Amino acid sequence: MRIDSLTMNNYRQFKNVDINFNLAGENDLHVVIGKNGTCKTNILNAINWCLYGDEPHFSKESQRLPILNVEAINNTNDGHYCSVNVMVYIKTNQGKYMSFERKAKYKIQKGDGKQPIHQGTEFQVEATDDDNNTKLFSDEKADKQVERFVPKKIREFFFFDGERLDHYFKEATAQNMRHAIFNISQIDLIERIEKRMVILSKELRSEAGKQNPAIEKTRESLENYENNAEELVKRIEESTKQIGIAKEKVKECEDNLKGMPDVEKLESERKKYLNDRDQKKDNLKEKFKQKNSILFDYGKIINFWRPINQVIEIIEDKISKKELPPNIDADLLNKIYNSRICTVCGTKLSEDALQNIADLLKTFKLSKLISIELLTSLSPLKALKDKIEGFKIDIEKVKRDIIQYEKDLAEIDKKLSNIDKMLSGYDENKIKQNHIDRKKWELILEIEQQKVGSFKLQLLAFKKKIEELKKELEREIGREERLKELRKKIEFCQKAVIFVEKIKDQIMDQTRKKIELRTKEIFFELLWKKGTFKDVEISDSYDLTLIHALGYPCLGSVSAAERELLALSFTLALHEVSGFNSPILIDTPVARIDEEHRENFGNAFIRVSKNKQTILLFNPAEYSQEISNILDDNCSCRFASKLMTNEFETTLEVL
Amino acid sequence: MSGAQLNEEIMKTIRDSSDTDKAVKDFVIALIYEEIKDPSKWTEIYKKKIDSFINAMEDK
Incomplete structure (x- = not known):
């Protein structure tokens, strides 16, 4: 089926507009270009209103405005009636024609803030049967004829805003996919x-x-x-x-x-680093204290380093010369010499003996007491010497610790600075x-x-x-x-x-498997980078996965153009499997696609339109040179929507 | 589906189903055709269909 023409009378900004989607050439592709505000989206709404009686692509504010064209209201006298009607002409696959017409009648009220009063809406369908007899359907029977064209519950797969393609896999959770499959397969x-x-x-x-x-x-x-x-x-x-x-x-x-x-993680890291920094700073302070203490303690004995060494050398020299400890007690000899009597046997000593004692006394330089003093001070002096040797080790250790803490602190500061850099700007x-x-x-x-x-x-x-x-x-x-x-x-x-x-x-x-297969086939047929992906899968739980050529799922990391192409492929697969070969109408189809991929997307639409009527509504910025180069020579019709100077009326010009 | 309302796949799946009585299959197909018409008095229609299929089975 295809839309042959669309007629809008007094429908919002379209006062009296006919759009004939004539097929010329092999591509059933039709393009409408219009600035935002020229009611381009109203073409999408007009079709929805005619077929289903609602306008799903309006903001709530717009829906409060009368559906009736403002100029038509102005041109109608107070208390008189004015109607809005939209007709969609369809050509069936059997070459028969069907027309859908919705007409709403309003009573006009003049005066500030007064809105036209809705008098009633009629919907009727005219269709020719196999014997070429014309039949008229109204009410429920007319609605059933619409169901033969595009059932209401799956219309969003046929007439939609291009944004839907961009958001498709955010919205298309397994539940939504299941729901769509459920609907289209008439379960x-x-x-x-x-x-x-x-x-x-x-x-x-x-x-x-x-x-x-x-x-x-x-x-x-x-x-x-x-x-x-x-x-x-x-x-x-x-x-x-x-x-x-x-x-x-x-x-x-x-x-x-x-x-x-990851702010939370970074903040937790920052906290940890700040704690570490405080700890390390305390440790560093402690080490400096330790260093000072070592210097103070050792300072005193370091000043006596040379005398201590000399005394030790003297004592050790005397020990080696057997002068220490002394063999004879010099004090006793002095006593004997002075008393001239031997304290051992009590005999009076001769002059020779006294001379011998005097000679012997001359050889003694140290008294017994001094000798004892010297001997007893050797150990402490050696201990002091050892301690001085330990100074080097202790001070080196503290110095090493201080260097390490300073390094650690510099590292922590660097990390903290990195975290601050990462967080700034977000x-x-x-x-x-x-x-x-x-x-x-x-x-x-x-x-x-x-x-x-x-x-x-x-x-x-x-x-x-x-x-x-x-x-x-x-x-x-x-x-x-x-x-x-x-x-x-x-x-x-x-x-x-x-x-x-x-x-x-x-x-x-079965339906799931068919849609999976057709989505994959269509996607790979339309895709411009043939070697990047390997497979498209719809699991038993209806999760859609795009598999990279290297074997990993990659839907989350593909470009917007590839994601939208996959969504379009899925939509087209749904069309096929549902059995409703009805047109596809997309408002702003490439608005979210970068310039580089618009050309690819344009080519994809050309291929789609060989088998399916495709109506695309662009704004001028979106219809860039890249798209224009591709579509201008390949579409059946091109239209430009223009808002008249009174801003109440939009016209469509064939380009 | 080319303008028809019924998903032919459903009919094919029913017909190809091998482990079910033919009467039950025919009964469900008959109900599908009735459902396409979206009957308002479905209870009566269903009851009549049940009776007629049971009678037909007994006649055989």
Whole structure:
């Protein structure tokens, strides 16, 4: 299907505008270029309003303004009526035409602050059938025709703002991916059947229970377990949703912190370094004290170094000459010499003997007391000498310690200065908040994962009990002949429910695998760097992973252009698998892509438009020379939207 | 899907399912066709379908 034309009458700034998306050449590519404020985005809103009755791409402020063109309001008399209508003409794959038209009627009120009063909205669809008969549909039937074009629940994959591509993998958590796959593969239809069959099964069991109190008792017990199991399933879903959100938030925090210093860690390091610095400064002071103390202590004895050495040398010399210790007591000889009597035998000494004693006395230079003094002072003197020798060792050690502490302090100052440099220029509070948030979400993630684990175990036990009770109920109902018909119905319903559950799982899995394969194929077809990536995976838990050629997951580190291309590939894969070959309309498709990659993206759109109608809404800055060179000669139509001087009307010119 | 509302993949998966009674498969397919019409009185329709499929099974 493709949009053949779009007509807007009195729709916001579009007073009377027709856009014909004529196909010329092999690319069904259409470009609208318009400055911001020229209501370029209103083309996206007009299509949404016509098909679904809402304008999702407006700010809340804009939505408060009347949908009716201001000039049309001004040109309508007070109390008269004025309408806004948008028509979308579709050409189906079978070459048939369909038109969707939404018309809203307003009563005009003149006066300050008075808004037009909404009188009602009509929506109708005109379609030709296989026999070329024209049929008109309105109300619910008209809505169902829209569902054949692009179902409302998956429209965001067809008509969207390019920003969506940039944010895609922030938003596309596993839960969102699952949801998208669920919607496009029409599992909701199967699920509806499952739910309705479960309701009917319960009704049938309840009927059986009315016939027999024993059956009723088992039925009640079964229903309790089923309700509890249902509650657990809801809790698992809720926790799974929370896990998805938490994962998304953790990723968001990590993205915000990418390239940012880890403030908390740095601050903790800084604190540690400051403590270390204080400690080392104290130690250094202590070492200086120690040094002074050593110098003071040794200073005294160092001054006597030479005399001490000389005295030791003298004493040791005397010892070596056997002068110390003395053999004879000089005091005793003096006493004998003076008394002239031998103190041993009492005889009077001769003159010769006295002369001998006098000669002997001359050989004694030291008295006994002095000799003893000298001998006893040798050890302390040697101890002092040893101590002086130890001075060198002690003072060297202290000096070494002082040098080491000074080095350590210089190193700490360097580190502190580095931390300050790292932190300067960043919003520390913002970074800190991101760290706090990341911790918070990591904790939530852990708690919710534990909950899911616990709930699943409980659910398993409940399911076992449910199966037992079902069999028991089956036996009890089987015993009652009068409930034979009811039993058949219950059994049949149960079989159908089991089958539907199985089909649901199979289709989900098949769809996931198909989307994975097509995303990969489209991505590699559109990608400009062929050797960089190896694979695209969508896991059983619906996490999308881009695998680098070297084998590691790299979605978080690829360029915005590559990320957006992957999102576009995924979107196109969803289109294919959903079976809705409807157009894709993207507002500001390359606004977030750098100049270098715009050319690549332009080429990608050309390739996409060979098989699918592609409508791109650019602002002039975005439609840079790079894009213009690529798209100008390859698109079917180009339009420029211009705001008239009265600022109430936008026109579209074909370029 | 080319303008049709039903995802043919669902029908194919049902038809290819080997370990289920044909009656159950046909019953689910019939319900899918009913669901496409988005019936307001689904209870009646479902009950009738259950009866008719059980009767058909017994007739065989």
